[in-house]
Amino acid sequence: xxxxxxxxxxxxxxxxxxxxxxxxxxxxxxxxxxxxxxxxxxxxxxxxxxxxxxxxxxxxxxxxxxxxxxxxxxxxxxxxxxxxxxxxxxxxxxxxxxxxxxxxxxxxxxxxxxxxxxxxxxxxxxxxxxxxxxxxxxxxxxxxxxxxxxxxxxxxxxxxxxxxxxxxxxxxxxxxxxxxxxxxxxxxxxxxxxxxxxxxxxxxxxxxxxxxxxxxxxxxxxxxxxxxxxxxxxxxxxxxxxxxxxxxxxxxxxxxxxxxxxxxxxxxxxxxxxxxxxxxxxxxxxxxxxxxxxxxxxxxxxxxxxxxxxxxxxxxxxxxxxxxxxxxxxxxxxxxxxxxxxxxxxxxxxxxxxxxxxxxxxx
Amino acid sequence: xxxxxxxxxxxxxxxxxxxxxxxxxxxxxxxxxxxxxxxxxxxxxxxxxxxxxxxxxxxxxxxxxxxxxxxxxxxxxxxxxxxxxxxxxxxxxxxxxxxxxxxxxxxxxxxxxxxxxxxxxxxxxxxxxxxxxxxxxxxxxxxxxxxxxxxxxxxxxxxxxxxxxxxxxxxxxxxxxxxxxxxxxxxxxxxxxxxxxxxxxxxxxxxxxxxxxxxxxxxxxxxxxxxxxxxxxxxxxxxxxxxxxxxxxxxxxxxxxxxxxxxxxxxxxxxxxxxxxxxxxxxxxxxxxxxxxxxxxxxxxxxxxxxxxxxxxxxxxxxxxxxxxxxxxxxxxxxxxxxxxxxxxxxxxxxxxxxxxxxxxxx
Numbered sequence: 001x002x003x004x005x006x007x008x009x010x011x012x013x014x015x016x017x018x019x020x021x022x023x024x025x026x027x028x029x030x031x032x033x034x035x036x037x038x039x040x041x042x043x044x045x046x047x048x049x050x051x052x053x054x055x056x057x058x059x060x061x062x063x064x065x066x067x068x069x070x071x072x073x074x075x076x077x078x079x080x081x082x083x084x085x086x087x088x089x090x091x092x093x094x095x096x097x098x099x100x101x102x103x104x105x106x107x108x109x110x111x112x113x114x115x116x117x118x119x120x121x122x123x124x125x126x127x128x129x130x131x132x133x134x135x136x137x138x139x140x141x142x143x144x145x146x147x148x149x150x151x152x153x154x155x156x157x158x159x160x161x162x163x164x165x166x167x168x169x170x171x172x173x174x175x176x177x178x179x180x181x182x183x184x185x186x187x188x189x190x191x192x193x194x195x196x197x198x199x200x201x202x203x204x205x206x207x208x209x210x211x212x213x214x215x216x217x218x219x220x221x222x223x224x225x226x227x228x229x230x231x232x233x234x235x236x237x238x239x240x241x242x243x244x245x246x247x248x249x250x251x252x253x254x255x256x257x258x259x260x261x262x263x264x265x266x267x268x269x270x271x272x273x274x275x276x277x278x279x280x281x282x283x284x285x286x287x288x289x290x291x292x293x294x295x296x297x298x299x300x301x302x303x304x305x306x307x308x309x310x311x312x313x314x315x316x317x318x319x320x321x322x323x324x325x326x327x328x329x330x331x332x333x334x335x336x337x338x339x340x341x342x343x344x345x346x347x348x349x350x351x352x353x354x355x356x357x358x359x360x361x362x363x
Numbered sequence: 364x365x366x367x368x369x370x371x372x373x374x375x376x377x378x379x380x381x382x383x384x385x386x387x388x389x390x391x392x393x394x395x396x397x398x399x400x401x402x403x404x405x406x407x408x409x410x411x412x413x414x415x416x417x418x419x420x421x422x423x424x425x426x427x428x429x430x431x432x433x434x435x436x437x438x439x440x441x442x443x444x445x446x447x448x449x450x451x452x453x454x455x456x457x458x459x460x461x462x463x464x465x466x467x468x469x470x471x472x473x474x475x476x477x478x479x480x481x482x483x484x485x486x487x488x489x490x491x492x493x494x495x496x497x498x499x500x501x502x503x504x505x506x507x508x509x510x511x512x513x514x515x516x517x518x519x520x521x522x523x524x525x526x527x528x529x530x531x532x533x534x535x536x537x538x539x540x541x542x543x544x545x546x547x548x549x550x551x552x553x554x555x556x557x558x559x560x561x562x563x564x565x566x567x568x569x570x571x572x573x574x575x576x577x578x579x580x581x582x583x584x585x586x587x588x589x590x591x592x593x594x595x596x597x598x599x600x601x602x603x604x605x606x607x608x609x610x611x612x613x614x615x616x617x618x619x620x621x622x623x624x625x626x627x628x629x630x631x632x633x634x635x636x637x638x639x640x641x642x643x644x645x646x647x648x649x650x651x652x653x654x655x656x657x658x659x660x661x662x663x664x665x666x667x668x669x670x671x672x673x674x675x676x677x678x679x680x681x682x683x684x685x686x687x688x689x690x691x692x693x694x695x696x697x698x699x700x701x702x703x704x705x706x707x708x709x710x711x712x713x714x715x716x717x718x719x720x721x722x723x724x725x726x
Binding site for chain 1: 401402538571572573574577580581584585588594595596597598599600601602603604605607608631632633634635638639642676677679680681682683684685686687688690691692693694697698
């Protein structure tokens with residue numbers, strides 16, 4: 001991977017007025033370097049499958065953007081293969097591609113990567129009968145672009161389904177970054193805000209800074225402010241007080257997984273805001289693609305939650321913000337019980353309690 | 364004010380095993396520079412009343428330590444006056460002292476400064492009949508030391524009253540820094556932990572980092588770890604998840620003010636933790652000196668809460684953590700309704716609901 005100031009302006013991006021954190025141009029995948037935001041806007045260019053695998057492993061991309069990147073990596077592998085001498089046969093190319101897919105997915109691919117790679121594998125199978133390997137490589141590239149466009153399309157449908165929930169002129173509180181930066185473009189929770197804004201609802205946005213990685217202040221504030229949203233950043237601990245004093249019309253957050261009973265597994269901090277919203281009788285909405293619905297997960301409590309154990313909380317930049325030998329250990333996700341969720345907004349519709357009955361219709 | 368590596372070890376400190384954030388030695392008041400903790404342990408030496416006023420105004424000292432510093436400033440003024448030629452008469456000295464007290468207190472002294480300065484004023488009045496001004500200056504210095512010692516004594520009584528609430532071997536969660544660093548020494552919430560530890564209850568401590576000023580990770584972790592406590596730092600947003608999974612025996616926090624109905628005005632983030640503790644059925648205890656009980660404040664909602672509006676959330680050290688032109692605006696305190704408070708621990712006793720009846724007995 002190398003850094004650059006980014007692809008030229010005419011680079012592929014789903015729609016001009018929407019930010020996409022990954023762009024495909026002439027066989028190179030450009031990823032915005034989220035670690036450097038908001039101080040610098042730097043694009044990482046991935047020119048090989050290994051570059052993409054490294055970017056995924058190092059968490060340089062998040063959310064459904066990971067699936068899009070995985071699809072582009074397969075297209076990249078196909079392009080590289082047909083540039084070789086001797087030219088592989090369509091069958092040889094498909095075997096090569098299957099190997100690459102296994103490598104990207106790893107032993108336990110996340111649902112997002114799994115879905116994207118299944119699309120690519122199917123495309124490879126269908127196009128195997130193609131007369132020449134170039135056609136197969138072209139089909140795989142077209143499919144990767146389609147995987148990306150479908151992801152943006154899902155976000156747009158989430159936005160369309162959820163926009164009417166945003167009271168006109170209201171302040172909407174959000175946690176983390178369920179935005180364009182965590183998707184192919186448009187975003188889930190922030191997609192609803194974008195669509196609501198496009199519909200003239202003039203939402204103002206109150207963003208929890210969302211420690212430890214400051215996804216709210218670094219990323220959500222950045223992507224909304226560049227589009228002219230009215231954004232106010234608050235400390236995570238202030239959300240409850242701000243909700244209690246009646247400033248907020250509704251809360252909209254994203255989700256990593258939604259269990260069959262409607263429990264929401266999301267970025268740590270989500271549950272605390274859900275409790276505060278409930279106490280203040282402010283609606284709490286969860287936005288997620290249908291792919292995040294996990295009907296095999298009966299309850300959120302059954303989800304495996306990663307425990308972080310490291311130095312995330314000890315320094316920011318050069319500044320030491322805790323004793324050097326302090327221990328920090330915390331769950332990186334939390335579970336919001338379905339009882340605190342006013343509605344779940346997906347690309348296929350809006351579900352309200354009882355979720356056990358409403359959710360299968362969305363799947 | 365000048366920086367130094369601190370007063371000699373034999374400097375006044377209430378008890379050797381307890382940390383005091385301010386020390387009085389040979390007419391100089393040493394304050395630990397909390398802004399530089401935990402990276403550096405630097406003491407600021409105040410040699411004039413103006414130094415102390417500046418330290419208070421710049422929020423270099425917090426909590427009841429402010430009252431102690433104010434008292435020492437008066438003693439400092441008296442020492443300076445009796446070093447002058449010609450020597451002032453006791454009456455002249457008392458007038459000088461009254462002027463200094465008015466200057467330190469300002470037009471609207473906080474309750475803490477008000478109380479400490481009232482002690483000093485009374486001492487001045489009582490000692491006015493002294494034969495010479497040196498005796499009056501000595502009486503004022505002795506009174507300042509007593510004001511400090513009384514503050515530590517109150518914290519010790521809070522610790523004594525609250526220690527039995529800490530389940531043996533339990534993890535105790537706290538927010539902010541209601542510690543030695545916010546008092547003459549020992550601390551309120553952390554005073555309970557210190558006493559519980561001295562009694563063999565072996566509390567482990569889970570500290571919310573407490574944005575925006577990181578009072579938990581910078582100060583609470585520092586002051587507890589230097590005494591050998593087992594400390595784990597978590598992001599503020601993780602407190603609800605950590606409470607929900609059953610890891611915490613009880614929550615103990617400090618308070619800025621407690622209203623007559625038991626509502627607690629405290630550092631922003633306290634209310635969010637109270638909600639989460641209630642949802643998880645974990646006891647939520649509030650520690651405060653009787654001086655913080657404000658029976659004239661009927662409800663917490665009536666308290667004036669300062670709104671911060673600035674760049675606190677935009678940078679940490681040199682690192683830019685939000686868009687440069689972002690707006691941050693939030694209340695620096697919040698109100699925890701009495702219904703979420705399991706017990707209030709003061710130096711005069713322990714009150715439980717209904718607080719309206721229990722609290723006047725503590726006052």
